[in-house]
Amino acid sequence: MHIPDGYLGPVTYGSLWAAVIPIWIYASKKVKEILKASQVPLLALSAAFSFVIMMFNVPLPGGTTGHATGATLIAILIGPWPAVIALSIALIVQALIFGDGGITAIGANCFNIAFAGMFTGYGIYKLISSEKFKVQSSKFKNYDTETRRSSLSTRHLIGAGAGAYIGINIAALLTALELGIQPLLHTGADGRPLYSPFPLSITIPAIMLEHIFLFGIVEAVVTVFVLLYIKKSHPELIRG
């Protein structure tokens, strides 16, 4: 899901940079309002978790590999806007230092994973887990004044698992769409694609089947497992 340099033409990577910059600005504004100095370690912990969990490549025997992102999990723990920042930091370090995802594609990869997939996952978690659907601006808000109950019910776990599963699949679908439209957008003088050469009819099944049947399940299992672990070790981090 980390699109490398060269797969997206300027129209696509430019548009996605243009989309992600206002998201970063708004997320920064939200985080400035709500983040307290004592919560900074949790932000760092979340970003580090996302970075490390993406190193666990899960093989599709004889085929490709994929991995969990932790996006929905992090949104549940620290709220969606701080999650945009934490996930983007992990993705940018991956691109700059390890060549995992391109520089031109930072906008695309952050939009897909740190914004669209994450918010979808978080939204589904809220929808399933809350009595009334109400998007909270952040879990950091009134963190230490509200009564914190360790209320991790079965419904929260189902919501988290379903959110994680659908969230990563949305990120994968966007990746497949962005790659698949390249032959339509850019062709050279010889009529051959200039960037990613595979049409939507190849990119969508190739990327979606592996996420629907394997990597999405891995994301859901990681999310539920870590929530159960945190419920035991740090129950105060999880609110209903």
Added chain:
Amino acid sequence: MANSKFKIQNLKFGKLWIGIAILIILSPVGLILPELLKAGGAWGEWGADEIEKIAGYVPHGLKKLSELWKAPIPDYAFSGWDKGVKSYTGYIFSGIIGAALVIGISILIGKIFAGKNGNS
């Protein structure tokens, strides 16, 4: 408000930091399992030479853009450390370097953002 005396700064997150360290030490599993099950890289994340094998040619724009950035530690591997135990060690070092950078940047940005919001 029975718990209102509880302060977030009392949390140490110690166990969770240990969890990150354990994940980094275990990270070579992310290399070994794909090797054992003969799985390649992620779909659509091939280098120019691999795409030539798959598509039969290297798209002109793809080649140009793919040469734009030379990552210092490409694919979490150090040059010459590309096989066996060395590659697993390199992977762990990459995990340490990457996690340290991510943590450092997050703390820096977090401190700037949290600036005026007090400590409680």
